[in-house]
Amino acid sequence: MRPHLPLRSFGALAALVASLIGSAPAFGQTAPASSVTDEQLQKLYANLPIAKLATPRAGGHPELSGVWINPFPASSEKSENGTISFDIGGARPSAKYPLPTMPVYKPEYAAKVKAIVDSQIGASTPLDPQYDCKPMGVPRASMNAIQIVQTPKLVVILYESNFIGQTFRLIYTDGRPHPKDLDSSFLGDSVGHWDGDTLVVDVTGLNDETWLGGGQGHTEPPALGEKFGHQVVERFAILHSGQDHVIERYSRHGNLLTYEATVDDPVMFTAPWIVTPRHWFLGGADDRLLESTCESRDKGHIAPRAQ
Amino acid sequence: MAYMAAFRWWLAAVTCFGLLAASAFAHHSVNAEFDPTKEFTVTGVLKHVDWTNPHIYVWVEAKGEDGKPVTWSFEGNPPGLLHRAGVTKDVFKVGETVTVTAMPANDGTKSLGFGKVYRYADGHEIRLSVARE
Numbered sequence: 001m002r003p004h005l006p007l008r009s010f011g012a013l014a015a016l017v018a019s020l021i022g023s024a025p026a027f028g029q030t031a032p033a034s035s036v037t038d039e040q041l042q043k044l045y046a047n048l049p050i051a052k053l054a055t056p057r058a059g060g061h062p063e064l065s066g067v068w069i070n071p072f073p074a075s076s077e078k079s080e081n082g083t084i085s086f087d088i089g090g091a092r093p094s095a096k097y098p099l100p101t102m103p104v105y106k107p108e109y110a111a112k113v114k115a116i117v118d119s120q121i122g123a124s125t126p127l128d129p130q131y132d133c134k135p136m137g138v139p140r141a142s143m144n145a146i147q148i149v150q151t152p153k154l155v156v157i158l159y160e161s162n163f164i165g166q167t168f169r170l171i172y173t174d175g176r177p178h179p180k181d182l183d184s185s186f187l188g189d190s191v192g193h194w195d196g197d198t199l200v201v202d203v204t205g206l207n208d209e210t211w212l213g214g215g216q217g218h219t220e221p222p223a224l225g226e227k228f229g230h231q232v233v234e235r236f237a238i239l240h241s242g243q244d245h246v247i248e249r250y251s252r253h254g255n256l257l258t259y260e261a262t263v264d265d266p267v268m269f270t271a272p273w274i275v276t277p278r279h280w281f282l283g284g285a286d287d288r289l290l291e292s293t294c295e296s297r298d299k300g301h302i303a304p305r306a307q
Numbered sequence: 308m309a310y311m312a313a314f315r316w317w318l319a320a321v322t323c324f325g326l327l328a329a330s331a332f333a334h335h336s337v338n339a340e341f342d343p344t345k346e347f348t349v350t351g352v353l354k355h356v357d358w359t360n361p362h363i364y365v366w367v368e369a370k371g372e373d374g375k376p377v378t379w380s381f382e383g384n385p386p387g388l389l390h391r392a393g394v395t396k397d398v399f400k401v402g403e404t405v406t407v408t409a410m411p412a413n414d415g416t417k418s419l420g421f422g423k424v425y426r427y428a429d430g431h432e433i434r435l436s437v438a439r440e
Contacts, residue, residue: 074384074392082431086394088384124339130361145387162385163361290387294360297382301340303414 034098036224038276041098044223045279046253053254055197062197062252064148064155067287068280072162072219073228094230097220102236103212103263103273113238116214123216123233126299130163130215133294135186137210138203138246139261139275141167143218146280147289148250155192155199158289163215165294171201178204184242186210195249203246212263212273213237221279232276241267255282337362337437340382341410341421349379350406353425356399358386365399365422367407381409381422383435398433399425 036044045051056063073089105113119125130136136143141159149156153174159167171192178189188206192199213234221229244265251258257280264272351369363383371377383389386396405427409420425433 071391072388074388076393078393082429083434084394084398084432085434086384086389086392086436088388088436121339133360160387161360162387165360290390292360292387295357295364297364298340298361301412301414301416301419303340303412305342305413306415 033095035096036098038098038101041223042277045221045256045258045277048223048256050281051253051256055252055254058150059152061150061194061199063150064199064250064252064257065150067145067147067283067289068257069145069283069287070143070219070221070278070280071229089228094226096224097230097232098276100213100232100234100237100276101274102234103265103268104270105239105268106270109239109268113236116238117235121302121304123214123235124298124302126302128215129210131296131299131302133164133296134209135167136161136164137186137212138188138206139248139259139263140211140213141169141187142248142259142261142278145283145287145289160289160292161294162292163294164292166289166292171199173199178202184208188246197251199250201248201250203248206240206242206244206246208240208242210240211238212240218278221281232278234275237273237275239268240265243267256280257282337382337384337421340413342413343410343437345411346408346423347411347420348406348408349420350404351377351379353399353401353403353405354378355401356396358396360387361385363389363396365407365425367405377418379407379418379420381407381420383422384437389435394433394435400427404428 058065074087075089076084076086078084116125116127119127124131135141136159141161144162145160147158147160149158153172155171155173157169157171159169161167167187169187169190171190173192173194175193176191178191182189182205184205184207186207186209188203190201190203192201194200214237215233217231217233219229220232240263244263244267246264247262249260251260259278259280261275262272263269263275349367349369351367353365354368355366357364357366363386365381365383367379367381368376369379389395405425407420407422408424408426409422412419421437423435
């Protein structure tokens with residue numbers, strides 16, 4: 001029925017889950033046999049037809065402005081009597097793809113992260129700050145629909161989360177440094193510069209109240225010819241110290257936007273975390289960001305099922 | 308016939324819910340809040356729609372066992388997800404009588420459910436789904 005789905009049976013799913021929750025030192029991140037390597041996957045994205053389209057330019061740089069979508073494969077059908085059937089779609093973690101990278105925590109923090117992951121019901125725990133409707137932080141905010149507004153000295157990124165309220169970031173590209181009187185915040189302070197055709201953003205001043213990833217993850221566009229995207233869950237990318245420093249790289253090729261990030265947390269990590277690249281497709285002419293406000297109603301009801 | 312086909316699809320979806328319930332990869336938080344193996348129905352007047360993240364809420368006023376009004380809240384999917392799939396806020400018709408088929412809350416909270424099917428007096432329905440393989 002859904003040939004793009006690799007997990008054809010509950011048994012296969014259980015096997016995959018078992019492979020992920022083993023007790024290996026790096027939390028059992030033993031990849032099931034994916035059909036491509038990380039390097040091959042990035043080449044596949046780079047070779048997609050939409051990545052081969054002309055890249056518009058503005059002010060000597062690629063034009064990043066636009067609505068960027070990494071679509072969740074939800075759809076609906078309407079029948080003659082007006083019945084509407086919503087189908088949330090088939091995005092699942094796909095064993096065809098390599099597992100995303102995870103930060104390697106120092107042992108004392110690794111134990112804390114594992115305890116949080118073990119407490120999840122499905123992919124949810126009330127410990128997850130997204131259930132407080134707090135901004136997602138960096139790099140976790142970089143998923144779902146965004147709109148970029150690029151001007152000569154300032155790039156604005158507007159975020160439409162499907163978990164929290166709408167947020168934005170101001171990325172000055174006029175050469176200014178980070179402010180000296182910086183208060184820590186959910187999305188930190190960002191300054192950017194162009195490295196050739198790539199916008200490089202330096203992020204500091206992040207607070208420790210967000211997660212780096214985890215939860216339900218995000219949808220990546222299909223790279224292997226499937227109809228729908230696949231779900232990427234950075235399950236063990238959770239805690240950070242607030243002393244972390246993030247470098248992001250945004251690059252546009254045709255109508256494909258690639259997001260790369262490196263998170264350096266000298267307090268909690270043994271080495272910088274190089275995030276598996278994420279991708280958006282340019283939205284259509286009618287695509288626009290939707291208002292997203294957030295009410296923290298779910299948190300109190302995340303609970304084991306009553307027997 | 309279309310209705311029966313849809314009903315069979317629904318049965319299949321319900322079966323899948325059962326399988327997914329045990330999955331550590333249950334995609335959405337819904338399965339962490341609601342029991343996909345059980346359902347109940349409530350008939351009342353649709354009073355209000357909260358088109359909010361992370362999930363929409365639909366408020367329905369029904370008559371309780373003692374005859375007094377009881378306000379039920381029914382969670383749905385995220386608003387952006389619904390909108391981009393073509394399910395807009397106005398399909399939840401305020402002021403109309405609906406029969407809601409819902410999954411009960413895991414934590415036993417009364418007057419709360421995940422609204423799977425909203426059936427209007429003219430027979431048309433709004434069907435939401437959680438996850439399937």
